[in-house]
Amino acid sequence: MSKEILFVVEESDEGGYQARALGxxxxxxxxxxxxxxxxxxxxxxxxxEEAELPAMIRLHFVRDEVIAV
Numbered sequence: 001m002s003k004e005i006l007f008v009v010e011e012s013d014e015g016g017y018q019a020r021a022l023g024x025x026x027x028x029x030x031x032x033x034x035x036x037x038x039x040x041x042x043x044x045x046x047x048x049e050e051a052e053l054p055a056m057i058r059l060h061f062v063r064d065e066v067i068a069v
Contacts, residue, residue: 004056007040011063019059 007019007026016031019040028043030036040057048054 003054004058005044005054006058006060009036009059009061 005024005026006022008022009017009019012018012029016029017033017036018027018029019036020027021044024047026043026047028036028039030039037059040059044054044057
């Protein structure tokens, strides 16, 4: 059993948020942060067998910001 799984979260171009797991083929999205958290939990539960579920899900939020020089 893995101790935790890490997701990189970014704002979607279409609105809302998208999350992808590092080291696993898991990708999901949600309209709000709460929707995304529910979708991430569901995706992790679908991806792993009960005995292999990670103990913790970590979300790392990434935000791009462009500034003028």
